[in-house]
Amino acid sequence: MDIKTITGRLQPGTVELTVVGVFQDSAGQVSEHIPGGLRRALADAWARQEFEGKLLQRFIVTSTDADLDRVLFIGMGPSKEFDVHALRKIMGQAAQTSESLKVRSVGFELPEADYAALDAVTAAVEGWVLGSWRFEGYHQKPVDRQIPALVLAGIQDDEAAALGIKRGLSLGQAQNLTRELGFMPSNKLYPELLAQEAVKAGNAHGFEVEVMDEARLAELGMGALLGVGQGSVHPPRLVVMRYHGHGEKTLALVGKGITFDSGGISLKPSANMEEMKYDMLGAGAVLGAMCAIADTKPAINVIGIMAIAQNMPSGSAYKPGDVVRAFNGKTIEITNTDAEGRVALADGVSYAAHLHPDWIVETSTLTGAVIVVLGHEATGLVATDTALANQVITAATAAGERVWQLPIYPEYKALYKSAVADMKNSPGRDAGTITGGMIISEFAGDVPFAHLDIAGTAWTKEGPLTAVSGATGVMVRTFVQLAHTLG
Numbered sequence: 001m002d003i004k005t006i007t008g009r010l011q012p013g014t015v016e017l018t019v020v021g022v023f024q025d026s027a028g029q030v031s032e033h034i035p036g037g038l039r040r041a042l043a044d045a046w047a048r049q050e051f052e053g054k055l056l057q058r059f060i061v062t063s064t065d066a067d068l069d070r071v072l073f074i075g076m077g078p079s080k081e082f083d084v085h086a087l088r089k090i091m092g093q094a095a096q097t098s099e100s101l102k103v104r105s106v107g108f109e110l111p112e113a114d115y116a117a118l119d120a121v122t123a124a125v126e127g128w129v130l131g132s133w134r135f136e137g138y139h140q141k142p143v144d145r146q147i148p149a150l151v152l153a154g155i156q157d158d159e160a161a162a163l164g165i166k167r168g169l170s171l172g173q174a175q176n177l178t179r180e181l182g183f184m185p186s187n188k189l190y191p192e193l194l195a196q197e198a199v200k201a202g203n204a205h206g207f208e209v210e211v212m213d214e215a216r217l218a219e220l221g222m223g224a225l226l227g228v229g230q231g232s233v234h235p236p237r238l239v240v241m242r243y244h245g246h247g248e249k250t251l252a253l254v255g256k257g258i259t260f261d262s263g264g265i266s267l268k269p270s271a272n273m274e275e276m277k278y279d280m281l282g283a284g285a286v287l288g289a290m291c292a293i294a295d296t297k298p299a300i301n302v303i304g305i306m307a308i309a310q311n312m313p314s315g316s317a318y319k320p321g322d323v324v325r326a327f328n329g330k331t332i333e334i335t336n337t338d339a340e341g342r343v344a345l346a347d348g349v350s351y352a353a354h355l356h357p358d359w360i361v362e363t364s365t366l367t368g369a370v371i372v373v374l375g376h377e378a379t380g381l382v383a384t385d386t387a388l389a390n391q392v393i394t395a396a397t398a399a400g401e402r403v404w405q406l407p408i409y410p411e412y413k414a415l416y417k418s419a420v421a422d423m424k425n426s427p428g429r430d431a432g433t434i435t436g437g438m439i440i441s442e443f444a445g446d447v448p449f450a451h452l453d454i455a456g457t458a459w460t461k462e463g464p465l466t467a468v469s470g471a472t473g474v475m476v477r478t479f480v481q482l483a484h485t486l487g
Contacts, residue, residue: 001132001169002149003125005161009033010153015107017148019072019094023079023111024053030073031109038071053077055086056093056464060101072097076111084115084123085400091124092131092465098148099132109153117157121164122171124152129172130465130473135183170295171480175473177201178288182281182459182471186260190234191308194259194280198239198287198306205294207304208242220327222347227324228340229309231264231317236309238348239283241290247300247487252357252447253290253479254348256341256364257283257308264311264337265319279341281458281471282364283308289479296480300487303355307348311340323421327351328443333418336426341366342439343425350443359388360444361482363452363475369432371456378402379457379474382437385448392450392478395485399477403452406434413438452478 010018020030028046030039041061045051051059055077062070074090074097076082091108098106110120132147155161181189181197189197195211202209214235217226222238229236239257258279262268268276283306290304318324322334324343328350332343341364352360363379370380379396381403383389389405396403415427415435423442427435437451457474466472 001129001147003128003152003165003169004150005121005152005155005165007156007158008153010107010109010151015105015151016103017070017072017098017101017106019074019106019108021076021090021111022051022053022073023076023082024055025078026053028053034071042073051075056089058093058097070101070103082111082113084119087120088123088127088400089464091127095128095131096464096467099145103148104146105149105151107151107153110155117155117160118164121152121155121161122168125165125168126172127465129169130175131467133176133179134467135180135470167296170292171477174288174292174480175476177291178281178284178473178476179471181284181287182278184277186277186310189277189280190259190310191229191237191257192234194257194283194306194308195237195239198241201287201291202241205291207290207294210240212238212240217347221325222327222351223324224326224332224343225307225309225347227318227322227334228258228311228344231314232310232312234310236344238351239306239308240351241287241304243290243294243302243304245298245300245302245487249486250301250303250357251483251486252303252305252352252355252360253286254305254307254345254352254360254362255283255286256280256345256366257306258341258344259308259310261311261338261340262313264317264340265313266336266338267313268338275459278459278471279365280308282362282454284471285363285454285473285475285479288473288476292476292480293483296484298484298487300483302483303352303357305348305352307344309340309344311337326443327354328445330423330442331421333421333424335424339426339436342436345440346443349440349449350445353443353445353447357447359448359486361388361392361450361452361479362440363454365455365458366436366453367433367455369429370453373406373433374404374456376456376460378404380433380453381405381450382408382434382441382453383450384408384441384444385450388448388450391485392452392482395482396478399481401474401478403478406437408434408438
């Protein structure tokens with residue numbers, strides 16, 4: 001991807017498309033260096049209320065001047081609300097528009113705002129990388145694409161510019177890896193293959209990867225993860241990734257990696273079941289975050305764990321009424337095989353606790369209930385430790401990802417009490433997102449624990465950073481920010 005910065009303004013004729021940001025409270029006024037004909041076209045559109053500078057609103061003008069070819073005026077919203085998160089979205093929108101216009105080069109002068117140059121360049125590059133991404137798919141004839149070269153103008157700090165490009169590329173590409181894995185169908189990404197993707201990423205980015213197969217899982221007593229995967233011809237895997245930041249503290253990230261969730265014996269309805277290939281996006285987020293963490297090198301040790309399985313119905317599948325034993329010895333009565341994520345994560349989280357980290361943060365596409373509560377706008381947080389919960393929320397806010405904490409009340413624990421085991425996996429509809437997170441927390445021991453339910457945010461409809469409906473790469477940015485904050 002061709003991205004560079006320059007200290008001055010864009011020179012006429014250097015790019016095929018110039019992107020000009022316009023604030024909603026600017027009355028349609030832009031910099032005097034924009035040719036008069038273009039400024040008059042903008043003023044006319046503003047007077048007709050065709051363009052008002054609302055965030056991500058677009059107005060394209062073909063110049064009659066020799067100075068500029070085409071200009072994309074793009075709304076930046078109210079100036080007092082503009083920040084790096086708005087800039088990230090604007091650049092994603094600009095990337096999508098520029099490709100549709102089939103231009104080969106794009107220029108954008110970063111607007112003046114209350115942000116550091118490093119943060120601005122990072123967000124701009126990251127937005128461009130995210131907005132440019134498409135899943136190539138498996139078409140007989142591959143789609144011919146050309147991503148335009150990008151020139152960011154007005155960056156006075158060369159060191160910040162170079163580091164911002166590097167960080168923006170790392171963050172964007174890490175999220176795109178998560179999205180790529182999410183889009184892949186389960187016959188192309190079953191547990192063994194997802195584990196292999198982790199090995200490849202570790203080799204590329206410089207972190208250690210250990211893959212535990214079904215024999216090793218049995219040896220360690222991971223009956224929960226084995227139980228979830230025993231109905232599939234593709235056996236489960238536990239992947240342990242290690243980044244050594246030479247810090248005094250260790251953060252463990254754990255992700256749910258159900259490469260396809262049919263519901264098992266408690267079979268899901270057929271409508272939209274194809275979306276269940278996305279049920280591994282918690283593990284995908286952990287893998288993407290490990291890549292960017294290894295690239296950006298925070299002073300903290302990070303363990304990334306992916307609990308990977310396929311949940312399928314068959315003669316060997318686990319059944320309602322079965323009891324499985326997790327790595328830490330706790331037993332789980334299976335009352336609904338479609339509540340498999342918390343069962344698989346029981347082994348992933350208890351193994352993380354066994355490694356004695358200072359914090360465990362887990363993420364999973366766990367419950368439909370979180371969509372009822374928060375829609376597709378925020379990730380649900382359930383935490384056993386107030387300090388960790390606040391640190392996760394702070395990191396998410398800094399990363400531009402919304403997280404909302406849900407309460408833990410003692411009465412909820414009675415909902416998953418079992419007469420035949422330490423707990424049951426599916427206590428019912430009441431407080432479903434909360435009890436799901438609480439069940440997983442039972443396997444963290446005394447380690448401060450936070451659960452992030454991304455069922456509503458891991459895949460969404462198209463937007464400025466997602467050109468098509470599908471995987472978003474959510475939580476990658478938050479995890480990277482958290483690692484740097486805690487380190």
